[in-house]
Amino acid sequence: MAGDQLNAEGVSRRVASFDIRYTQYLDMEGRPVQPLPALADDPEQIVSLYRAMVLHRTFDAKAIALQRTGSLGTYAPCLGQEAVFAAVGAVMREEDVLVPYYRECGAQLLRGVTMTELLLYWGGDERGMNFEGPRGDFPCCVPIASQIPHAAGVAMAMKYRGEPRVTVTVFGDGAMSKGEFYETANAAAVWNLPLVFVANNNQWAISVPRNEQTRCETLAQKAVAAGFAGEQVDGNDLIAVMTRLSAAIDKARDGGGPTLIEAVTYRLSDHTTADDASRYRSEAEVEENRQYDPVIRIRRYLVNNAYWNDDKEQRLEQECREAVEQAVQAYLDTPPRAPESMFDHLYEKLPVAYAGQRDELVHKGEKS
Amino acid sequence: MAGDQLNAEGVSRRVASFDIRYTQYLDMEGRPVQPLPALADDPEQIVSLYRAMVLHRTFDAKAIALQRTGSLGTYAPCLGQEAVFAAVGAVMREEDVLVPYYRECGAQLLRGVTMTELLLYWGGDERGMNFEGPRGDFPCCVPIASQIPHAAGVAMAMKYRGEPRVTVTVFGDGAMSKGEFYETANAAAVWNLPLVFVANNNQWAISVPRNEQTRCETLAQKAVAAGFAGEQVDGNDLIAVMTRLSAAIDKARDGGGPTLIEAVTYRLSDHTTADDASRYRSEAEVEENRQYDPVIRIRRYLVNNAYWNDDKEQRLEQECREAVEQAVQAYLDTPPRAPESMFDHLYEKLPVAYAGQRDELVHKGEKS
Amino acid sequence: MTEMTLVEAVNSALAYELDADDNVIVLGEDIGVNGGVFRATVGLQERFGEQRVLDTPLAETLIAGVAVGMAAQGLRPIVEIQFMGFIYSTIDQILNHASRLRNRSHGRLTCPLVLRAPFGGGIHAPEHHSESTEAIFAHIPGLRVVIPSSPARAYGLLLAAIRDPDPVVFLEPKRIYRLVKQDVVDNGEALPLDTCYILREGADVTLVSWGGSLHETQLAANALAVDGVDAEVIDVVTLKPLDVQTILDSVAKTGRCVVVHEAARTAGFGAEIAAQLAEHGLLNLYAPVRRVTGYDTVMPLYKLEGYYLPSVEQIIAAVREVLEFG
Amino acid sequence: MTEMTLVEAVNSALAYELDADDNVIVLGEDIGVNGGVFRATVGLQERFGEQRVLDTPLAETLIAGVAVGMAAQGLRPIVEIQFMGFIYSTIDQILNHASRLRNRSHGRLTCPLVLRAPFGGGIHAPEHHSESTEAIFAHIPGLRVVIPSSPARAYGLLLAAIRDPDPVVFLEPKRIYRLVKQDVVDNGEALPLDTCYILREGADVTLVSWGGSLHETQLAANALAVDGVDAEVIDVVTLKPLDVQTILDSVAKTGRCVVVHEAARTAGFGAEIAAQLAEHGLLNLYAPVRRVTGYDTVMPLYKLEGYYLPSVEQIIAAVREVLEFG
Ligand SMILES: Cc1ncc(C[n+]2csc(CCOP(=O)(O)OP(=O)(O)O)c2C)c(N)n1
Ligand SMILES: Cc1ncc(C[n+]2csc(CCOP(=O)(O)OP(=O)(O)O)c2C)c(N)n1
Ligand SMILES: [Mg+2]
Ligand SMILES: [Mg+2]
Secondary structure, eight states: OTTOEEETTEEEEEEEEEEEEEEOOBOTTSOBSSOOOGGGGOHHHHHHHHHHHHHHHHHHHHHHHHHHTTSSOOOOOOTTOHHHHHHHHHHSOTTSEEEOOSSOHHHHHHTTOOHHHHHHHHTTOGGGGSOSSOTTSOOOOOSTTTTHHHHHHHHHHHHHTTOOOOEEEEEETGGGGSHHHHHHHHHHHHTTOSEEEEEEEOSEETTEEHHHHOOOSOSGGGGGGGTSOEEEEETTOHHHHHHHHHHHHHHHHTTOOOEEEEEEOOOOSOSSTTOOGGGTSOHHHHHHHHTTOHHHHHHHHHHHTTSOOHHHHHHHHHHHHHHHHHHHHHHHHSOOOOGGGGGTTTSSSOOHHHHHHHHHHHHHHHHO | OTTOEEETTEEEEEEEEEEEEEEOOBOTTSOBSSOOOGGGGOHHHHHHHHHHHHHHHHHHHHHHHHHHTTSSOOOOOOTTOHHHHHHHHHHSOTTSEEEOOSSOHHHHHHTTOOHHHHHHHHTTOGGGGSOSSOTTSOOOOOSTTTTHHHHHHHHHHHHHTTOOOOEEEEEETGGGGSHHHHHHHHHHHHTTOSEEEEEEEOSEETTEEHHHHOOOSOSGGGGGGGTSEEEEEETTOHHHHHHHHHHHHHHHHTTOOOEEEEEEOOOOSOSSTTOOGGGTSOHHHHHHHHTTOHHHHHHHHHHHTTSOOHHHHHHHHHHHHHHHHHHHHHHHHSOOOOGGGGGTTTSSSOOHHHHHHHHHHHHHHHHO | OEEEOHHHHHHHHHHHHHHHOTTEEEEETTOSTTOOTTSTTTTHHHHHOTTTEEEOOSOHHHHHHHHHHHHHTTOEEEEEOSOGGGOGGGHHHHHHTGGGHHHHTTTSSOOOOEEEEEEOSOSOOOTTSSOOOHHHHHTSTTOEEEOOOSHHHHHHHHHHHHHSSSOEEEEEEGGGTTTOOEEEOOSOOOOOSSOOEEEEOOSSEEEEEOTTHHHHHHHHHHHHHHTTOOEEEEEOOEEETTOHHHHHHHHHHHSOEEEEEEEESTTOHHHHHHHHHHHHSGGGOSSOOEEEEEOSSOOOOHHHHHHHSOOHHHHHHHHHHHHHOO | OEEEOHHHHHHHHHHHHHHHOTTEEEEETTOSTTOOTTSTTTTHHHHHOTTTEEEOOSOHHHHHHHHHHHHHTTOEEEEEOSOGGGOGGGHHHHHHTGGGHHHHTTTSSOOOOEEEEEEOSOSOOOTTSSOOOHHHHHTSTTOEEEOOOSHHHHHHHHHHHHHSSSOEEEEEEGGGTTTOOEEEOOSOOOOOSSOOEEEEOOSSEEEEEOTTHHHHHHHHHHHHHHTTOOEEEEEOOEEETTOHHHHHHHHHHHSOEEEEEEEESTTOHHHHHHHHHHHHSGGGOSSOOEEEEEOSSOOOOHHHHHHHSOOHHHHHHHHHHHHHOO
C-alpha cells in the first residue's frame, strides 16, 4: 500500500499531501538563478515598471515628508515592497478589480489613481477615494482583512455575469491571522472564484514579527486549509512576482479558481508615520534586509543587460521629483470641502430625518 | 537539489510539505484491519464505554420523544456520532476542561453532567447549565464556532498556571467555515497550548453538505494553515478515536501543543427536532450510512471477542430505559424557576439600576 | 390577491424581485434546497437556479462581506442571517463598510444590499435564538433599519428595501411569521420606507411599537377601547431614518405616549423615541413617556421567555398610568 | 502623588493590579515590546514578563474569546483593542458570551474581563480610527460600560473595572489621553463603578456628558459662568448600569438639561438619558432636553472632523436655547 506508514499505533493511511514551492529568478545582483521566463523578453515593460517603482518610491518619501511637516495625516510607507505592488499593477487588466489594504499606492498608481487623489485620501479627505481611474477598484481598507470578503463578492459578480475579469486582493502577513482571510479563502474555493489572494509578507505587523503571528512554515500553506494552491515568491524579485502572479491571474480568468501568492518581502520603513520601529526591532535587522531591496535588484538586472544606465537614472529621478511636486501642489491647492458635504453621500438621497443636521453644518461652516 | 521541480516557469523550490493520515482499526464487522492498540487490551473499559453509548442512544431517542410531545424544546440528536463523544468523555481526565458545541450529550454524561441537567437545558431552563459534575466545563454553545476561542483561553489559563491539564473543544464540519476556528487554531500554535480540536465531521451542516462547505480534501488539513498536525480518524470506530485522541491529549499534556482530530462520522438523524432532513438528502444516503453505525460496530467487536452477548444486551437495554425514565421524571418534577430569578445571575450583585425591573417581575410572576 | 402569512409575503417579495431584476441574488445558510429554516426562501432555488439563490458556507462575516463586494459591482444581494443571534459577526462589515461605502467613495461605489434576519422571542427556540437588538443597527449612520409587522407591509417594504440604492437591515419578527394571514396583492408594488404607519387612530394616548410587539400593543388597544380609552397605534416600521413627525403629531393630539418593544430597555430604540418627545414634543406631553420593554437582563431560555416579553397587561397598565397621571 | 496624563494613569492602574494580583493578564496587539500604540502598556511587559503581558496575533474575535475562556478559569484578562473601530469583531463574543456567561451558568462560570479601547475623534487619525459607539455596548445586558474623563478617575475606575467580578467595557477618550495632567495617588484605591460624578455644581442647567466631550462641556460651563449662567456638569462615567438618580436629582434642581456626546445622535446614549428624564423627571423639566452630539453621518476623515465633533459654541447655544425656552 503506497503511502502507508507504520507507527506506534499501527497502520495509518495517507489520504492527502501538499507541497509548497518558492520561486525566485534574480539574485541580489540582478543575475538569473535560473532561465528567465518569457516576460523577461520584453525589456520595455520591465523598464517601464522600474520607472513606476522609482516614482512610487519618490512619492513615498515625499508623503512622509509632508506628514512630518503637518501637511498630511498618518501615512503608511511602502519602502521595500515596491516590486509586489508594481507587479500587481502591471499584471492586472484595466477591467479587473483591485481590492487593496492600505499599502499599495504603487499598484494604485499603475492602475490610474493619481498621486493627488492618494494625497487627498491620506490627507483626510474622502474625495481621494472617488478616484477617476479604476472606477471599480475599492479604496484603501484600514480594518485589517475586512476587504478580503469584498473581493470574493466582486469575483462572484464577475463570475455571475460570465465576464472574463479577475479580482485581486492584497493584504499583509498580519491579516492572515484574521478570520476573514480564512473564511474568504474557503468560500473562494467552494465557489471557484476568479480571485487571486496576494499576501505581502513584509515580516512585521506593526511590532509583531511574523513568527509571533503564526507558526506555520510558510504563509502560502494557509491555502491548504481552503483546498487550493498556495505558493511563495521572492517578493523582492519583480520578475518572480510578475511571473507567478500572471500565472495565477490567467488561471483565474480561465475558470481555474483562486490562488494564494505569498510575496516574501520586508518592511524597510516604520509601520506608518505614527510608528517608531526602533522600539521593537533592531537597526541591524533592517540593515541586513536592505540588501534585498527590490528596486536596486531590478535596476541591477536592467543595468547588467544594458537596458539602463546612470544617465537614464538621473533623468528619471528628475522626472519623478517633478511629477510628485506637481501632484503635491495640486493637492495643496484643492479647495476644502464644505462641511455639510459630509451628508451628501450618506444615502443616495438624504432622508428628511437628517436634513436639519445638514443645515446645522452649513451654519457651523459659516461661523468657523 | 532534492525537492526541486522543473515546470513551465523554470525552477521552483519545495519549501514545505504535508501529509494527512487516516486511522481505522475495526471494519464494519468489528474485525481488526490492523493490529489493535494497547487500549484494546482493557475490555472492561471498552464494555463500559459501549454501555455509555447505548445509554446515550437511549437518552437521545427519549429526548426526541419528549420534544414531539411538547415536554422538551428543540433538541439536537447525536445518532451515529456516539463513538466520538464516548471517546472524548473517556479519554479526558476529570480536571481537564471540555468546551463543547451542542451535540455532545454523550461526552457530557461521561464527564458527570446528569441526564436531568441536560433535559433542563434543552427544556429551556438555565439551571441545566449549572451542572454539578464537571464544574469547569463550558455549557453547550449554540453560536457556531464561538466556543472555540474560549477553549484557547481555558488552555492559556492551564498553561499560565503550569497545570498538567488539557482543554478539548468539539465542533462540527460547518464550524470549520467560521473564522473563529482558524483564528484559534493559529493562536493555539503560536502559544503552544494544551488544546485538542475535535471536529465531528458528520457530513452535513443542517442542509449544507460537507463538499459545499469546503473544497479541501480533508478537514484535518485545515491545521496546516496553523502550522500544527491534523489527522483523520474513522469516527465510527471507537478504538480509533480513542487511540488518536489519547495520543493528542497526552501530547498536549506533555507540552507538545495542539492537535486537530477530524472524526469522520455521519449524522444519521435530522439536524435537530426542528429540522426535516428528507427535504435535502435522500433516504438512500442515510440508509447507506447506517452500516457504519458506531454502536453496532463496537458491539460486534465485543461479541466477536466474547466480551458481550445477547443476555447482557437485554439487561443493558432495560437498565438504560430505567435510568432515562428516572431522569425524565426528575426533570418533569423540577419546580419552575421564579421569573425574577432571571436577574439573579446577571451580575454578581444586581445593580440598583435594575432592582426595579426585578421587582416588576415578582409582581408579574404572582399574577400569571 | 392571495392570503398570506408574513413569511409567505417575504417569500413572494423575494420571488417577485428575483424575477424582475437579474441583479438580485439571494444568499445565506440553508436557503437553497432547504428553503430556509423558516421557509422564507422555499422554492426559490428551484425556480431561479443556484446562481441566483445560493447556500453559503457557514460564515456570517463572510456572507456580509461578500454581499458588500457584490453590491459594489451593481448586484443587489439579499442576505439571510439565520437568526439575529448570529448577526453580530456581520456588524464589522455593516458598520465599517456597507453603511459607508457610498460616503467614503463619494458615490463612486454603492452598497444596495439587504440583510434579512428573523428576530425576537416567543417561539420557544433554543438559546441565542430569541433576542432583539435592532437598536444597535439604528445607531449606525448610513443604514436603513426596517421591521415589518404584517404580511402586506412585509411584502411592500421588502420590495422597497431591495430596490433601495443603499443598505437595509430588514428584521422579521419571527413570532408573527405565521400568526395571521392577510390578503396580499403580489403586484410588485413597494411601500415607502421613510414613514411610520398609523394602524389605529385614537385621541387619548399614543402607543408606539414595531415588529412582534405590535401584536400585544394592538390587543391592548382593543381592550382599552372596550373600556372607552381611545388609543392611537403607530407602527414605526422604519426605525432608521425615523419618521419622527408622525409620532410627534400623534402625541401633539393625545398628549400621552407609551412605547412598546421587546428589546432590553436601556439604550433600546424606545429611548430614541422618548428622547425625541423630550426634545421636540415636551410641551405636548401631559404625562411621562412610558416604555414597556424587555428587561435589562439576558433574554431567558424559553421556560421564562413569556415573562420577559412585554404583555398586554403591562401595556394596559402603562396606559392607565399615563392616563391617570397628574 | 504623581502628575499624570490620562494614559499614564491607565498605565499605572494596570501596573498596580498586575503587581497585586497574579490572575491579571494583559493582552492585545502591539502591547508588549511596543507598549501599545498609545503607550498605555509601556514598560509592562518588561516588568511583568511575557506571560503576564502578551502580544496576540492580529485577531480581535480571537482575543475577546480567549479572554472569556481565561476569565472562566478565574484569571482577570485585560484586553486592549487597538482602536474602537476594530472592536466590532468582538461584539459577538461580548454580547453572546462574556455578558451572559454568569447568567447562563447560574453563577457557575463567571467572566471578570476588561475590554479596553481608545475611542473618539479629534486626533487627526486615519479612517476608522475616530468613532464613538459606546451606545452599542450600553444596550447589552450583563455588561458594565465605563468611560473615564480625567487621569485620577481613569486610575480609580480602571482598578475598579479590573476587580469587578463581571465584564467591563472600558472606553478611553484618546483625544484627552495627554490633554491634561493631574495629581494621581498611585495607592491602588478603586473608585465606585455605579455612580455619576458631579464635576461642577450649578443651579441653572444640567450638562450631562462623558469622555472627551466633557472637555468642551466644561469649557462651555466656564464660559457660561462668566455670563452668569450657573451650569451643573455631570460626568456619567458609568453608562451601564446608569446612576440615573444623580441626573434626575440635578434636573429636579435646575429644570433644564443638555446632553453632550460625540457619538451619532440617533439611538446614541444621550437618548437613554433624555428618555429617563421624559419618564421619571417630566414634571421637573422647564425646557426640552437638548442633545448636542455628533451627526447622524459617517464620522468624516480628519479634514472635517472638527465640524463633526460637538463644539463649545454648540453647547453654549443649546444652553441658551433651553434657558430662553417657554
Ligand atoms: C481589525 C484591525 N485590527 C487592528 C488594526 C490596527 N493595525 C493597523 S495595521 C496593523 C498591522 C497590520 O499588519 P500586516 O497585516 O502585516 O500589514 P502591514 O502593515 O505589515 O503591511 C494593525 C494591527 C487594524 N487596522 N484593523
Ligand atoms: C454563527 C451561527 N450561524 C448559524 C447558526 C445556525 N445553525 C445551527 S447549527 C448549524 C449547522 C452546524 O453544522 P456543523 O457545524 O456541521 O455541526 P452539526 O450540527 O452538523 O453537528 C447552523 C447553520 C448558528 N447556530 N450559529
Ligand atoms: Mg506585515
Ligand atoms: Mg455537521
